Amino acid sequence: MNAPFSVNGVALQLTGVGKRYDSKIVLHELDLTLHAGEFVALVGRSGCGKSTLLRLIAGLDTASAGAIAADGKPHINLQQDTRLMFQDARLLPWKTVLQNVGLGLSGDWQSRAQEALAEVGLTEHADKWPAQLSGGQRQRVALARALIHRPRLLLLDEPLGALDALTRIEMHQLIERLWQHHGFTVLLVTHDVQEAAALADRVILIEEGRIGLDQAIDLPRPRARGTAAFAALEERILNRVLALPGHSEEPAPPLALEPVVPAALRWAL
Amino acid sequence: MSSKSSSRHLTNTLLPWLVPLLIILAWQAAASAGEIDNRVMPSPLAVLKAGKDLAASGQLWLHLKISFVRAMIGFAIGGGIGLALGLITGLSRRGELLLDSTVQMIRTIPPLALIPLVILWFGIDESAKLFLVAFGTLFPVYINTYHGIRSVDTGLVEMARSYGLKGWPLFRDVILPGALPSILVGVRFALGFAWILLIVAETISASTGIGYLATNAREFLQTDVVVLSILLYALLGKASDAVARLLERRWLRWHPAYQ
Numbered sequence: 182m183n184a185p186f187s188v189n190g191v192a193l194q195l196t197g198v199g200k201r202y203d204s205k206i207v208l209h210e211l212d213l214t215l216h217a218g219e220f221v222a223l224v225g226r227s228g229c230g231k232s233t234l235l236r237l238i239a240g241l242d243t244a245s246a247g248a249i250a251a252d253g254k255p256h257i258n259l260q261q262d263t264r265l266m267f268q269d270a271r272l273l274p275w276k277t278v279l280q281n282v283g284l285g286l287s288g289d290w291q292s293r294a295q296e297a298l299a300e301v302g303l304t305e306h307a308d309k310w311p312a313q314l315s316g317g318q319r320q321r322v323a324l325a326r327a328l329i330h331r332p333r334l335l336l337l338d339e340p341l342g343a344l345d346a347l348t349r350i351e352m353h354q355l356i357e358r359l360w361q362h363h364g365f366t367v368l369l370v371t372h373d374v375q376e377a378a379a380l381a382d383r384v385i386l387i388e389e390g391r392i393g394l395d396q397a398i399d400l401p402r403p404r405a406r407g408t409a410a411f412a413a414l415e416e417r418i419l420n421r422v423l424a425l426p427g428h429s430e431e432p433a434p435p436l437a438l439e440p441v442v443p444a445a446l447r448w449a450l
Numbered sequence: 451m452s453s454k455s456s457s458r459h460l461t462n463t464l465l466p467w468l469v470p471l472l473i474i475l476a477w478q479a480a481a482s483a484g485e486i487d488n489r490v491m492p493s494p495l496a497v498l499k500a501g502k503d504l505a506a507s508g509q510l511w512l513h514l515k516i517s518f519v520r521a522m523i524g525f526a527i528g529g530g531i532g533l534a535l536g537l538i539t540g541l542s543r544r545g546e547l548l549l550d551s552t553v554q555m556i557r558t559i560p561p562l563a564l565i566p567l568v569i570l571w572f573g574i575d576e577s578a579k580l581f582l583v584a585f586g587t588l589f590p591v592y593i594n595t596y597h598g599i600r601s602v603d604t605g606l607v608e609m610a611r612s613y614g615l616k617g618w619p620l621f622r623d624v625i626l627p628g629a630l631p632s633i634l635v636g637v638r639f640a641l642g643f644a645w646i647l648l649i650v651a652e653t654i655s656a657s658t659g660i661g662y663l664a665t666n667a668r669e670f671l672q673t674d675v676v677v678l679s680i681l682l683y684a685l686l687g688k689a690s691d692a693v694a695r696l697l698e699r700r701w702l703r704w705h706p707a708y709q
Contacts, residue, residue, distance in 0.1 A: 239612065240612075241608065241612065260612075260614070261614070263612075264612075264613075265609075265612050267605065267609065269605065271605050271606055271608075271609040273606060273610075273623065273624060273627070274704050274705070275627040275628075275630075275702075275704040275705075276623070276627075276704070277704075284610070284613055284615070284623070285610075285613040285614050285615050285619070310703075310704045310709070311704075312704070312705075312706045312709070313709075326613075330613075
């Protein structure tokens with residue numbers, strides 16, 4: 182059965198959360214509750230606002246309206262307990278795998294980093310550079326880097342989007358196992374309805390900045406993808422996603438930093 | 451297998467020297483055969499002999515050392531200021547607004563155009579040469595530091611911030627290593643440029659250094675010493691480039707291009 186609600190996880194409460202960039206409304210006033218230790222997947226078309234919602238919860242952006250509460254308190258203090266995994270692994274290329282895992286730690290971080298690497302099965306790669314790893318291995322390093330902080334809320338922003346099908350399935354098993362072991366709350370943003378149905382307790386569809394569907398997945402774990410019940414659920418969600426005709430893509434949210442000046446001029450004489 | 455790879459390694463090491471060697475052999479042959487007038491161009495052996503004589507009298511090391519020290523001090527001053535300014539404009543929006551356009555304006559002045567003014571200011575003593583070298587090496591380091599910092603992957607900075615890094619740790623672990631490849635390109639250019647400026651400065655006004663050696667030899671029609679001085683500059687330039695490449699290899703060993 183699904184993992185019981187856990188003390189290691191954060192309970193999130195979003196009330197009337199909205200986001201606009203200039204005149205463009207990306208998220209309409211949106212209410213959403215995540216129970217402690219719950220695994221929730223956000224699905225939807227490109228540009229529906231699901232990544233924006235994740236960035237608001239991660240504190241990378243601020244909401245234009247509404248409030249986000251964690252365990253009943255304002256979520257500003259949540260940064261310490263939240264870890265975010267990006268679409269690309271975002272490992273520092275000039276640090277070894279082990280140093281990447283220990284980023285931001287002090288004291289006896291090396292043994293802890295070794296433990297975290299062992300959890301994702303990469304112990305023997307500790308001294309390699311990120312450039313020497315495959316895409317799946319890099320995401321596992323990023324996962325270890327997130328886990329070492331014992332997060333109570335793990336935010337996953339399409340972390341498996343760039344991986345091949347077999348590696349994805351391996352990563353699903355790994356994420357599910359670690360989630361069951363640690364009991365943190367997970368919010369997964371994904372394009373892949375099957376991935377959402379395979380992993381999540383609840384799949385939420387975001388359409389044009391609103392919640393279009395809130396579907397509980399009451400299947401036993403680990404979930405076999407071939408069963409009729411699974412296929413029926415997957416199809417139900419997929420049909421709902423496709424029900425609304427596609428809209429033009431929204432512009433990407435502005436970057437946190439100033440635009441990069443292309444380093445075209447390399448020298449001066 | 452290993453003997454094959456070691457012989458390939460040997461070939462790779464030796465092959466770049468083949469063309470210079472052939473040129474020197476042809477040059478020596480032409481000089482020995484009397485095809486080239488010794489006053490126009492001395493033979494390689496004559497250059498070698500001039501080098502040996504100067505080395506024996508201690509003159510060679512004296513001038514070499516002085517030129518080397520001048521280049522390094524000038525580079526340290528210019529590169530240091532360039533690095534500091536680049537860090538300021540790269541890291542701070544306000545610093546960029548305040549300083550960048552000024553630096554870019556000064557950058558367009560050819561350093562050699564300053565020579566009359568430099569002689570008026572400093573006369574012909576040490577500080578004139580150091581000023582010229584520092585002036586010329588400042589801008590390559592500045593521009594590459596500035597652009598290096600600006601082109602650090604914003605995704606990595608965002609990631610590091612979300613992991614609680616800010617201030618000095620953020621700079622030390624993310625921004626500086628991200629900018630380092632670009633900064634080292636600037637250092638290589640600056641080192642090459644330091645020698646160009648130094649030879650001009652030493653040729654115009656000096657009583658020591660390799661440039662002086664060459665000018666002085668010209669007065670006495672010692673073409674062998676003139677050629678020797680030119681070769682010394684080439685060797686010094688090559689040596690400083692090798693040092694810069696060594697630094698790249700050491701500091702950028704994480705980079706796929708250096709693995």
